[in-house]
Amino acid sequence: MSHAPDAAETAARSAALGRNLSAEEARLLAVYLDMLVRWNRRMNLVGPASGLEILETLIQDSWFLADLLTELAPQPGEILDLGAGAGLPGIPLRVFWKSGRYFLVEPRRKRSIFMEQALAVLRLPDTFVLPVRMEDLPPARRKAGLVVSRAFRPWRELLADVREYLAPDGRVLIMSNAPRPDAGFSGYALEKTREYAVAGKVRFFWLFVRRDG
Ligand SMILES: C[S@@+](CC[C@H](N)C(=O)[O-])C[C@H]1O[C@@H](n2cnc3c(N)ncnc32)[C@H](O)[C@@H]1O
Numbered sequence: 001m002s003h004a005p006d007a008a009e010t011a012a013r014s015a016a017l018g019r020n021l022s023a024e025e026a027r028l029l030a031v032y033l034d035m036l037v038r039w040n041r042r043m044n045l046v047g048p049a050s051g052l053e054i055l056e057t058l059i060q061d062s063w064f065l066a067d068l069l070t071e072l073a074p075q076p077g078e079i080l081d082l083g084a085g086a087g088l089p090g091i092p093l094r095v096f097w098k099s100g101r102y103f104l105v106e107p108r109r110k111r112s113i114f115m116e117q118a119l120a121v122l123r124l125p126d127t128f129v130l131p132v133r134m135e136d137l138p139p140a141r142r143k144a145g146l147v148v149s150r151a152f153r154p155w156r157e158l159l160a161d162v163r164e165y166l167a168p169d170g171r172v173l174i175m176s177n178a179p180r181p182d183a184g185f186s187g188y189a190l191e192k193t194r195e196y197a198v199a200g201k202v203r204f205f206w207l208f209v210r211r212d213g
Pocket residue numbers: 045046082083084085086087088089105106107108111132133134135149150151152
């Protein structure tokens with residue numbers, strides 16, 4: 001059933017999942033879930049149809065990611081979220097982590113329009129949609145302090161493809177089901193890994209930092 005929870009239900013369900021939301025976080029997530037569920041009936045944005053299912057399977061990644069990114073020093077200036085689709089992980093991430101200038105990169109017009117509408121309502125700080133393929137990003141957007149993505153490209157391919165979009169010490173965040181990367185990430189150092197659990201399944205973040213020479 002394609003029901004979307006209101007703010008109170010979003011807060012209660014999140015608390016049951018182990019996350020105590022502020023009233024503003026609950027309000028923003030509920031608005032996003034409501035838009036996602038309504039637009040998802042007419043176009044293919046995300047797999048799960050109900051708001052609670054989306055919260056449990058997709059949004060949780062973003063709050064765990066926010067905790068990791070909050071710890072980074074220095075904080076990245078510009079962030080590219082490649083192949084953002086309906087705004088995952090970026091839109092819920094920005095509810096929790098507001099640092100830097102965040103660019104949601106998505107060439108499919110219906111998806112970028114959805115994100116623009118969502119941002120117009122949510123008013124998240126310094127968060128923008130770029131409705132282009134990453135290969136068409138202008139030079140000014142190719143100095144990211146951090147690249148994030150979800151379900152976009154296999155990680156090795158991603159690391160190779162995004163190198164030219166990074167500032168000299170830029171980082172790349174990978175979301176994985178494996179604890180650690182094995183070899184095969186030349187041009188980067190592994191800065192940290194982090195384990196977390198969603199819906200009973202263990203998942204991992206890998207954070208790479210670009211290294212020259
Ligand atoms: C599998 S979806 C993942 C969407 C979202 N990150 C999520 O987790 O729900 C991959 C997205 O990448 C976008 N995409 C494909 N090629 C791209 C490119 N060259 N540059 C940027 N985005 C691209 C697609 O349009 C699609 O929305």
